[in-house]
Amino acid sequence: MYSVKEAFYSLQGEGAHAGRPALFCRFTGCNLWSGLEKTRSQSDCQFCDTDFIGTDGQNGGKFRSAELLLKHLDALWPAQQEYKYVVFTGGEPALQLDDALISTMKQxxxxxxxxxxxxxxxxxxxxxxxxxxxxxxxxxxxxGNELKLVYPQHHLLPNQFETLAFDHFYLQPMDQSHLTANQIPLQDTQAATLNYCLAHPRWRLSLQTHKMLNID
Structure with a gap:
């Protein structure tokens, strides 16, 4: 059984593939936060801006097999059946993405x-x-292909990851606009991220262009 919060066709908004048309499948659940505001301050991840609880989102649902989920997702791709690209996200997609779904999507x-x-x-x-x-x-x-670190995280410094075997290293300014307390203005985190990238050229700047363009 696959549990999907939402699925939609849009443009990738951030990272190395920013601007690329993509099909997004957001699975429910995460191993770092329950998704409930009452547990945010005690969770491993406290700044998540994503709703991954339940299956009530756009094109969400439960699917008994990889074939049924493929059929559901494939109907969202445009008529031109080329360059088909799917992004599995969450929550934490590794809780659900498995060999059967990978094989089915590749076929x-x-x-x-x-x-x-x-x-x-x-x-x-x-x-x-x-x-x-x-x-x-x-x-x-x-x-992997891309390490994308939300910045700043005082318990996680960029230089902790520079020896890992990734092709691209991105810093993305932390957006806390969805939080009700302890907010750092986005312009401040953007400035800090920009300055870090300029001082450490291994890192590239990633912006959430989908938010700027007001798209999913």
Whole structure:
């Protein structure tokens, strides 16, 4: 059974594939936060801006098999059946993404990406691995295509990750506009991130362009 909060076709808004048309499948659940505001301050990740509880989002639902989920997702891709690209995200998609779903999506012609916190092992066959560290817990996924660190996180410094085997290193300014307390203005985190990248050229700036463009 796959439990999906929402699924939609849009543009990738951040990171190395910013601007690329993509099909997004957001799984429910996460291993770093329950998703409930009452537990946020006690959780491993305290700044998440995503709703991943339940299946009541756009095109959400429960699917008994990989084939049924493929059918559901594939109907969202435009008529031109080329360049098919799906991003599995969450919550934490590693809780649900498995060999059966990867195989089924690949047979349908999809390139498969995942956006993960990196604390859980991944199945084989994923084409693009983006790890976004959120906790002091040791990373299980220590190599991939893209490491994207939300900045600043005072318990996680960029230089902790520079020896890992990733192709690209991105810093993304922390957006706390959804929080009701302890907010750092976005312009302040943007300035801090910009300055860090200028001083440490290994890192590139990632902006959440989907928020700027007001798209999903």
């Amino acid at each position: 349908a012609g999809y390139t498969i990406a995942i956006e993960t916190n990196g604390t859980l092992p991944l199945p084989q066959g994923i084409d693009w691995i983006c790890v976004s560290p959120k906790t002091n817990k040791p990373l299980v996924v220590t190599k």
